[in-house]
Amino acid sequence: MKFFFKVVFINLFFLSSCETDFDLNAPYETVPVVYGLLDQSLDTQFIKINKSYLGNTNNVAFASINDCTQFNFIIALLEEYNQSNNLTRVDTLREMYVSDLDEGIFYEGSQKIYYLETPDSYLNDDYTYKLNVSAPDKNINFGSETELINGNGLIFDYLSKITLQLNGFRCADNDLATLDEFFSPRLEWNTTLNGKRYELILRLHFTEHFIGGISESKFIDWDLGHQTSISTDGSETMFKIISGSSFFEMINSKLSNYSLEQDVLKRTFGSDAIEFFLTAGNDDLNTYMQVNEPVTSIVMERPIFTNVENGIGLFGSKFSKSLTSFMSNGTVLELCKGQVTEKYKFCCDSSEQVIAISNLTGGVNVGCN
Secondary structure, three states, rough: OOOOOOOOOOOOOOOOOOOOOOOOOOOOOOOEEEEEEEOOOOOOOEEEEOOEOOOOOOOOHHHHHHHHHHHOOOOEEEEEOOOOOOOOEEOOOOOEOOOOOOOOOOOOOOEEEEEEEEEOOOOOOOOEEEEEEOOOOOOOOHHHHHHHEHHHOOOOOHHHHHHHHOOOOOEEOOOOOOOEEEEEOOEEEOOOOOOOEEEEEEEEEEEEEEEEOOEEEEEEEEEEEEOOOOOOOOOOOEEEEOOOOHHHHHHHHHHOOOOOOHEEEEEOOOOOOOOEEEEEOOOOHHHHHEEEEOOOOOOOOOOOOOOOOEEEEEEEEEEEEEEEEOOHHHHHHHHHOOOOOHHHEEEOOHHHHHHHHHHHHOOOEEOOO
């Protein structure tokens, strides 16, 4: 399971094994660990619920044992409260196992997570959601609560949208007179109620065609960083200036060590090759991310942030919106023929754009034939 915000869990509970006989001065207590972000733009909500583990040998060895970090049985409820703080609905989360996990020190075969299907409009922007969990065999109860991000308020600036729709994503000179003349477009958006942290991702969509006739849809993500709002009332305007030269350097860095490069015949792209993902996270998520940022000072100890009662972890909210665009003629020309990315065999699927670029450049062909 992958979250748009990449949150790293570190040093919460590495005490080592699943055994109950320990040579310790203090008795061991199970500590629940929760991670979940509600997002009403998704049709399914996922929450990871684990427990701490303790033992008398190597921490890393026991982290790879699945039973050490999972409860045998829990009851997990998601409660909905309206603006008058009246309980309006209770849902029971169901469990499932996920595999194909990223490599790491924890058990990689499969991991238990809890989920709730949430069709369109099932979660209400104006309501509060409380997670209540009980583990009967451990005689413990824990939980947290969060407000949702106001999805309707997260809006790309009108002028930015119109510019992309009319002119495309322009990060190379539009006059096409020379290659390697770059332009840095500006993208603006409005903050929204309950949003604090805003992350922007640029995704380049393309299709790889291999020698032998096989083709595969691919994409490259460019993390454009995050910004934090002054308040969470949704009254601010934010923007990001996107470096044109850095766009092509990013593509080069992503593809330069691609193991199958020698087998790629060409890379094609269409009229929706560029997609922006804007994600807003709530105040608790922002605090959690800040606490877990890399330590840059000589003081290595960091505080632990949690908003889980009788446990540790994070229960918060996020919301994402996307905006698609084609690439301008100048950007297409630079991608296909520029000195940084020409070697990656990009070519344009749009015959109309191929003809336009050919006419403007005196015959330069960026097409795939």
